[in-house]
Amino acid sequence: MKNNTFYSHGKLLLSAEYVVLDGALALAIPTKYGQSLIVEPIDKPVLHWKSFDETKNIWFDTTFDLKGNTIECHDLNNAISNRLIEILQASKALNPEFLNSDQGYKIETHLEFPKNWGLGTSSTLITNIAKWANIDPFQLLEKTFGGSGYDIACAQHNQAITYKIAEHKKVVEHSNFNPIFKEQLYFVHLNKKQNSRDGIKHYHENKKNAASAINAINKLTLEMINCQTLDHFQDLMVSHENLIAKLTKQTPVKDIYFKDFDGAIKSLGAWGGDFVLVASKQNPTTYFNSKGFNTVIPYGKMAL
Template identity: 60%
Template sequence: METYRSNGKLLLTGEYVVLDGAVSLAVPTQYGQSLVIKPIEAQHLYWKSFDNTGTLWFEGAFSFKNFEIINQHQNESIAQRLKDILRAARILNPDFLNTPNGYEVETQLDFPKNWGLGTSSTLINNVAKWANVNAFKLLELTFGGSGYDIACAQHNTAITYQIFNKEPRINPVAFNPIFKKHLYFVYLNKKQNSRDGIAHYKALEQDLKPIISKINTITEQMLVCSDVNTFETLIETHEQLISKAIQQPTVKSLYFNDFKGAIKSLGAWGGDFILAASKTNPSLYFKNKGFNTVIAYNDMILK
């Protein structure tokens, strides 16, 4: 039996512009996904995926010959996506699953799959480890994206991430703000499709150099920030810069304009998690507005 595990992710700075070379700050989460592989005699791949409650949410079988779908439970699109991932892994390593025996595969999430913490990236990284291939190349052949989420899957500390000459530049950093007791992550009650957000961003075609330069500075300043007031100013400035770049209003102006503190979108705007900085616990404020998932920084980020 083989077991692999990958960390979930949150991008604290540089959403969207990370695709164009911005230096971004990302953190791995305590939540992640595991992949367990057990050999069986039949030459098929039997796949089961479980959510954080232990509920089976996908079940399917694939042949070893080009990973054709033998049968699937509930979700044909998920079966097709898995087929594409397995085929891409074999392109990168022709010996992948070139064996006489089959396997029973189980994936286990330890966060709700609609949270947007990396259901796809943790899967890609786990399969890449299993297939002994480069996870960034596997991502490129399947989901696409900047790759910061793969870097978080592989690192147990905060990182700065930059695409430089089309290659990832990853730098582990010590990001452990002394004011972290004032930081909270709030789920916006809907999963955001990052591919749609990226497509909108790319379609705007603009000169991003001035914005990227300012985002890089914010990332640097965040790493040395020592008080919550300065941090609030940094994330509010960041929000205004990205709002201008993607031509969308900030989440605070849309939903939380009376919030006493600072709010920043994380990842694709309009869904998943936001970061809230507040000198008092804001859980009641958000719950009164219908947002019941409020997680303290220490309970979310990998220590």
């Protein structure tokens, strides 16, 4: 019995945060950081599950019992165990042959990035389990976490993509986004994990005039892809921030934390946490370090 290893890339949403849910054209990039899933068959009908973080330390360790069509765990009060059972049961519903024998498995997951970075701990796991179960990862996402699905698309691609939901279908296309000024783009982590479900809920509660906003975002996304100068790209970032701020009644992150910064800053994904995109003529690492933000990653070290 041989081991199987599955791998998926992390993700960053460069444009159309929130409004991608309503059909806006989004620009997204898979990251060089991802997550692997190693599956080793064993003779006992159990799943021995261990999850390792980016420092190779175990952060989750439990055993699931496989009993016919059900998956049980003695660790009932653990939210991670319950979530994994939900994902595995949903996988079985999509493919009844999955985990449907007397054998079990030793499972290891290995993250390449800190869990609080927001690069897709869940989406890479969903995609890897879908590959293992031989099912559609978008369907598995819909049965579990929900969301637009752009993160699932990134998990499976090796270059920038555009992503759009049109008539309930996911339209994923390769993008030629590879800015000549990419050495002046950086990703800065805001030292806190943002729950995207909370952000989506806030968006739905506050959104107004979504239709006109979608048209404007579509235009900005295409301009970002084709942009030839850093100055123009910075203008596009600011326009995007102002549009989403008005739509969701939130304050742009630059206005909250970085008013004195000489450059453009744009939120990525759910506002208020995870990474922001920074465009700056000078390397901004010293500035952000002085403000207590020590994770500053150049574009070329993050994007595939």
